[in-house]
Amino acid sequence: MTIFKQSKGFWLSVLLSFILFTVVQLLLTGGILNSYYENMIIFMGINIILAVSLHLIIGITGQFSIGHAGFLAVGAFASAVITMKFEMPLFAGLLVGGIVAALAGMLIGIPTLRLKGDYLAIATLGFGEIVRIVFLNIDYIGGASGMQVTHMTTWPWVFGCILITILVIRNFTNSSHGRACISIREDETAADAMGINTTYYKVAAFVIGAFFAGIAGGLWAHNFYIIQPSNFGFLKSFDILIFVVLGGLGSLSGAVLAAIVLTIVSTFLQDYPETRMLFYSLILIVMMIYRPQGLMGTRELTSLFKRKTKGGSKDGNHHTTA
Amino acid sequence: MELFQQLVNGISLGSIYALIALGYTMVYGIVKLINFAHGDVFMVGAFIGFYSITVLDLSFFPALLISMAACAVFGVIIERIAYKPLRNATRIAALITAIGVSLMIENGMIFIRGAQLEAYPTNLLPSENIDIFGVSIKSQSLLILGVSLVLMMILQIIVHKTKIGKAMRAVSYDAEAAKLMGINVNNTISATFAIGSALAGAAGVIFGTYYIKIEPLMGVLPGLKAFVAAVLGGIGIIPGAMVGGLLLGLIEALVSAAGFSLWRDAAAFVVLILILIFLPQGLFGKNKREKV
Amino acid sequence: METTTPLLNIDHVGIRFGGLRAVADVNIKLFPGELVGLIGPNGAGKTTLFNLLTGVYVPTEGSISFEGEDLCRLPPFKITRKGISRTFQNIRLFSELSVLDNVKVAYHSQAKHTMASSILRMPGHFSGEKDMHEKAIEFLKIFNLDQYMDEKAKNLPYGQQRRLEIARALAANPRLLLLDEPAAGMNPKETHELMDLIGLIRKKFNLTVLLIEHDMPLVMGVCERIYVLDHGQLIANGTPEEIRNNPKVIEAYLGEEVS
Numbered sequence: 001m002t003i004f005k006q007s008k009g010f011w012l013s014v015l016l017s018f019i020l021f022t023v024v025q026l027l028l029t030g031g032i033l034n035s036y037y038e039n040m041i042i043f044m045g046i047n048i049i050l051a052v053s054l055h056l057i058i059g060i061t062g063q064f065s066i067g068h069a070g071f072l073a074v075g076a077f078a079s080a081v082i083t084m085k086f087e088m089p090l091f092a093g094l095l096v097g098g099i100v101a102a103l104a105g106m107l108i109g110i111p112t113l114r115l116k117g118d119y120l121a122i123a124t125l126g127f128g129e130i131v132r133i134v135f136l137n138i139d140y141i142g143g144a145s146g147m148q149v150t151h152m153t154t155w156p157w158v159f160g161c162i163l164i165t166i167l168v169i170r171n172f173t174n175s176s177h178g179r180a181c182i183s184i185r186e187d188e189t190a191a192d193a194m195g196i197n198t199t200y201y202k203v204a205a206f207v208i209g210a211f212f213a214g215i216a217g218g219l220w221a222h223n224f225y226i227i228q229p230s231n232f233g234f235l236k237s238f239d240i241l242i243f244v245v246l247g248g249l250g251s252l253s254g255a256v257l258a259a260i261v262l263t264i265v266s267t268f269l270q271d272y273p274e275t276r277m278l279f280y281s282l283i284l285i286v287m288m289i290y291r292p293q294g295l296m297g298t299r300e301l302t303s304l305f306k307r308k309t310k311g312g313s314k315d316g317n318h319h320t321t322a
Numbered sequence: 323m324e325l326f327q328q329l330v331n332g333i334s335l336g337s338i339y340a341l342i343a344l345g346y347t348m349v350y351g352i353v354k355l356i357n358f359a360h361g362d363v364f365m366v367g368a369f370i371g372f373y374s375i376t377v378l379d380l381s382f383f384p385a386l387l388i389s390m391a392a393c394a395v396f397g398v399i400i401e402r403i404a405y406k407p408l409r410n411a412t413r414i415a416a417l418i419t420a421i422g423v424s425l426m427i428e429n430g431m432i433f434i435r436g437a438q439l440e441a442y443p444t445n446l447l448p449s450e451n452i453d454i455f456g457v458s459i460k461s462q463s464l465l466i467l468g469v470s471l472v473l474m475m476i477l478q479i480i481v482h483k484t485k486i487g488k489a490m491r492a493v494s495y496d497a498e499a500a501k502l503m504g505i506n507v508n509n510t511i512s513a514t515f516a517i518g519s520a521l522a523g524a525a526g527v528i529f530g531t532y533y534i535k536i537e538p539l540m541g542v543l544p545g546l547k548a549f550v551a552a553v554l555g556g557i558g559i560i561p562g563a564m565v566g567g568l569l570l571g572l573i574e575a576l577v578s579a580a581g582f583s584l585w586r587d588a589a590a591f592v593v594l595i596l597i598l599i600f601l602p603q604g605l606f607g608k609n610k611r612e613k614v
Numbered sequence: 615m616e617t618t619t620p621l622l623n624i625d626h627v628g629i630r631f632g633g634l635r636a637v638a639d640v641n642i643k644l645f646p647g648e649l650v651g652l653i654g655p656n657g658a659g660k661t662t663l664f665n666l667l668t669g670v671y672v673p674t675e676g677s678i679s680f681e682g683e684d685l686c687r688l689p690p691f692k693i694t695r696k697g698i699s700r701t702f703q704n705i706r707l708f709s710e711l712s713v714l715d716n717v718k719v720a721y722h723s724q725a726k727h728t729m730a731s732s733i734l735r736m737p738g739h740f741s742g743e744k745d746m747h748e749k750a751i752e753f754l755k756i757f758n759l760d761q762y763m764d765e766k767a768k769n770l771p772y773g774q775q776r777r778l779e780i781a782r783a784l785a786a787n788p789r790l791l792l793l794d795e796p797a798a799g800m801n802p803k804e805t806h807e808l809m810d811l812i813g814l815i816r817k818k819f820n821l822t823v824l825l826i827e828h829d830m831p832l833v834m835g836v837c838e839r840i841y842v843l844d845h846g847q848l849i850a851n852g853t854p855e856e857i858r859n860n861p862k863v864i865e866a867y868l869g870e871e872v873s
Contacts, residue, residue: 064414066421111599117413118356122549123598126591129546133588168733175732175739176718176725176746179711183719186708193668193702195694195723195786204729238421245418250710274437277429284422289407292415298710 009302021159028155038155042223044263045158046216049165051243051259052252053212056169058241059250059298060178061205062185063113064121067128068240070108071210073232074131075101075217077141080149080227090152094161094218101214102207104131109206113199116188128237135229146228153223161219165212170252172208181205185250235277242280246287248294253301258294326457328579329572334463334532336571337470341525342548343555343563344477345397345518351494351558352514354413358420359400361545362427363519367393367526368536369431372440382446386469386527390520397519398512406508424545431538439537442530466528473524474564477517481560486513494558543587550594556604565605619682621646621822622667622698622790627676628846629666636662637846639676644790649816649823651837653830653857655866659846660826661703664792668700669693680790695723699788701779703795703826709768713759713778716767717750720785750785756815757781773804777811784815793825797832805829809836830867834858842866 024041027033033041054068079097082088112123141147172178180201183191192198221227243262247254262280269276287294342364349357367389374385404423408416447465451458481487489510492500501507529544530536551570555562570590577589597604624642628635637659644650652660665671667678669690678685685693699720708716727742754760757777762770767778776796783791793812797805813836816823827833833840834854842850842857844866850857857863 064417112595115598115602118417119553119598119602121414121417122356122553123595125546126550126594130588130591130595133585133591137584171733171735172729175729176722176727176743177729177732179715179719180722182711182715183708186710187706189670189690190702190706190708191719192690193670193694193700193706194720194782195691195699196719197691238425241418241421249414274429274432277425278433281422281424281426281429285404285419285426288411288415288419288422289404292411 017163021156024159025155039223040263040267041155042153042158042219043267044260045155045162046219046223047240047243047259047263048162048256049212049216049219050240051247051255052165052169053209053216054240054244055247055250055252055255056173056181057205057209058244059248059252059255060173060185061181061202062188063202063205064117065124065206065209066121066234066237066241067108067124067126067131068209068213069232069234069236070124070128070131071101071104071213072217072220072236072240073128073135073229074104074210075214076221076227076232077135077147077217078214079218080147080221081141083152083222084147084149090157090218090222093222094157094215097218097221098211098214101217102211104214105206105210106203109203110199113202113206125234125237128232128234132229132232135232142228144229146226146231147221148226149221149224151222151225153219158219161215165215166252166256169208169212173252177201177204182250239280242284244294246283246294248296248298250298251294251296251300254294254296254299257296257301325579327459328575330457330459330463332572332575333568334466334571335574336551336568337467338525338529338532338567339544339548339551339570340564340567341470341473341521341528342544343551343567344474344560345522346549347552347555347557347560347563348490348514348518350552352490352497352511353405353409353416355405355416356420356549357405357518358417358545359423359427360518360522361541361543361548362424362431363393363397363400363541364522364526364529364545364548365431365536365538365541366396366427367519367523368530368540369440369526370523371527371530372442372536375443375446382527382531386524389523389527391523393523393526394516394520397515397522400519401512401515406511424542428538428542435538437538439535442534442536444534446531462532466532469524469528473521477521477560480517486510490514547590550590550597553594553604554597556607559604559606562604562606618645620644621681622824623679624663624667625677625679627663627666627673627678629662629671629674635846637666637673637843640843640846640848642841642848642851644822644824646789646822647816647820648839649812649825649837651833651840652824652826652843653828653833653840654843656828658843658866660843661794662846663843664700664794664826667693667792668698691723694786694788697787697789698792699783699786699790700792701776701783701794701796703798705775705779707767707775707779707782709766711767712764713767713770714747714750714754714763716778716782717753717785718746720782721746721749721787724787753781753785756818757811773800776800776808780811780815784819788821790822790824793823795826795828797827797829805832812836 028038050068050072057063057065075097078100079093082096083090083093108124108127112120115123135141136144180196183194183196184198184201188198243258244255246262247258266276342360345360346357349355370392371385371389374380374388400423404419405416408419447462450461452461452464481490489505490513492503492505493507493510497507547570548567551566552563554570555566570593573593574586574589577586620643622644624640627640628638640663654660662671666673669688672687680696680698683696708719725742725746727738731738751760751763754763759774759778759781762774767775770778780796797808800808812823815821825833825837837854840851840854840857841848842863849862849866850860
């Protein structure tokens with residue numbers, strides 16, 4: 001019976017997302033939204049994917065990673081190599097971008113996940129920088145001057161990728177496996193003592209998060225005509241970090257909301273980059289002092305609309321993220 | 323002899339890392355915070371030194387002292403405004419704040435004066451070549467090394483011989499107990515930020531004198547590398563930061579000398595990850611375990 | 615009793631932290647179905663011994679075997695899966711998770727659905743989660759915690775948090791339960807209820823229990839055998855009656871009170 005109940009919400013979301021997709025698509029093809037807005041929407045989509053993928057690592061599993069731009073870079077270059085050098089379709093590029101980034105996630109995950117808290121943060125930051133410097137030194141992908149990439153990223157691609165990212169990460173989170181990750185966030189020692197293979201789940205979170213960051217990288221690469229290693233420094237990692245922090249560590253819808261709002265803000269401030277960064281830094285500081293749990297905390301948007309139900313309606317699809 | 327020259331360069335650069343690393347390590351030792359903004363204090367120090375020299379027409383040493391004093395005040399302001407409210411927050415919250423403060427100082431600097439480069443005057447210190455055992459060494463290198471060593475010695479004296487140094491050691495050992503013993507923990511933390519920031523300011527002026535070019539984002543990479551140096555030596559341990567800084571400078575010089583100068587910046591991060599995995603307590607640190 | 619094989623055999627176990635010998639040359643045998651107490655003054659090494667048993671620390675000497683299998687060098691989660699589960703002296707619940715989810719986490723290692731089936735929402739996911747849900751509620755009912763199941767663990771009153779920790783430990787399906795000062799901070803009434811509860815679950819789940827408790831009279835009341843640890847070493851073991859009259863034990867406890 002509970003399964004039937006969830007299906008109602010599920011089908012409602014499917015309907016809503018279909019409407020959202022069609023409306024935006026019509027606005028774009030009808031020329032009502034010009035290329036400036038189209039670009040903003042695509043950028044927003046990429047940021048949503050990045051925010052949700054980092055949310056899994058930081059918000060759910062509690063692994064404070066600040067090298068996410070590294071995975072973005074790996075995905076961007078890997079997918080560009082597939083489409084530009086091997087002349088394969090975008091789909092193959094995105095898939096390979098995701099897989100290579102996931103492998104990078106595993107590579108960095110296995111040795112560094114023994115580290116905790118700020119040590120892990122610094123190690124992931126170092127990893128991101130190493131990735132950037134490695135790309136800087138590979139002539140095959142253009143070194144510092146980067147790679148030229150054909151523009152292929154369109155709204156349907158972006159929308160499809162957002163949908164898959166959110167579905168996969170939501171399904172993962174709202175399951176026993178997601179609960180295992182949350183237990184690591186809450187108390188790693190206790191999770192271990194309860195029979196949770198903490199290393200396995202930390203690596204899993206890194207691999208899944210990196211996979212979607214890689215896909216975002218593929219979309220990014222095929223949106224900007226040219227990609228350079230300097231696009232993926234740690235400032236880019238901080239850009240992604242702020243979505244998760246602002247939205248609420250542990251809230252998927254919060255991360256999505258923050259990505260949308262901040263993309264709009266940064267689009268309007270794109271001619272004043274230092275004003276934008278000043279604004280971002282203020283958000284970080286004020287947020288940590290007055291509302292460290294972020295706008296949404298660990299709650300989800302859907303919980304605001306739901307009546308508080310008594311009793312055991314909780315299972316698979318309910319929001320156990322709290 | 324090319325190699326020897328590179329080693330001298332490495333030690334000069336390493337002494338700058340060491341000066342910055344000291345601030346990281348002292349702050350971490352006392353409040354368990356990676357003060358991301360520390361590299362930016364170094365940048366501010368370089369600019370204060372620059373304006374003291376060009377606008378106030380001062381020579382090297384007065385500029386150094388002014389920069390140190392100003393940075394000390396700046397460091398205390400940062401601590402009081404941004405970090406103090408978070409003293410009992412999670413370490414992740416403190417780290418995010420530190421990242422925010424760092425971004426704010428960098429972009430505030432760009433906002434105020436633009437992103438363009440400035441160049442220190444080249445005639446600040448006598449630049450003659452001195453021959454030692456047939457190797458010519460720039461007198462500047464020696465002077466810089468000398469200034470760094472003197473500052474480190476002064477720091478050692480402060481930490482080990484003065485009252486405030488004793489308080490700092492007590493608070494870093496156990497803040498609660500220190501408080502019960504009547505030590506003013508807030509003032510001690512402020513003093514730690516002041517001393518660490520003054521050293522970063524000095525490093526900024528020395529950097530400008532030696533490498534000439536300064537700009538608002540100059541603190542980012544040396545800041546991160548100095549943190550690596552602090553971890554390398556064992557975070558929280560003052561002699562560790564000095565040795566770690568010098569060692570890191572040497573490693574970078576050797577990587578350059580081996581013909582991989584483009585990879586130089588990666589070397590520090592590779593060292594970091596290796597150290598964190600194989601020797602997380604650093605060269606001079608003691609192994610600590612989490613209480614369960 | 616000596617004729618059956620021990621469930622847990624701690625054989626000359628010790629650990630050094632730097633120069634400090636926190637636990638030295640400890641020999642303990644537990645037999646199936648026993649309720650055994652482990653007492654000793656503060657800092658005697660009781661919790662350290664628990665940490666050695668559960669893989670948090672690796673002993674520097676001696677060996678530990680459980681049902682004939684060597685446990686040394688296994689990571690904590692594997693030891694839990696072999697059938698040893700514990701509670702913590704300072705409560706370590708997953709405070710942001712609901713009471714129900716806390717129990718589900720412990721049940722996770724027995725779950726049959728894979729990560730892929732959850733991500734793709736295949737039938738295995740739904741049956742697995744449903745099974746887990748029912749099992750978890752069953753556990754909460756035994757502990758009278760089912761009324762709080764949607765509450766966040768951190769919002770429970772202190773005594774209930776202690777109960778939840780035990781419920782969670784049981785959900786991991788242990789044959790040996792290690793309780794680290796479960797009655798700490800409880801009032802006499804709560805303590806009494808807790809002891810009744812331990813007796814009940816012991817029978818119901820056919821458990822062996824090793825109990826650390828600071829409170830001597832309490833341990834004397836429920837335990838069949840008691841080990842006494844002081845300065846990292848076993849100084850006595852025997853029935854409550856024997857322990858009560860053991861001069862070494864009296865000295866260890868008196869020594870603590872004086873200093």
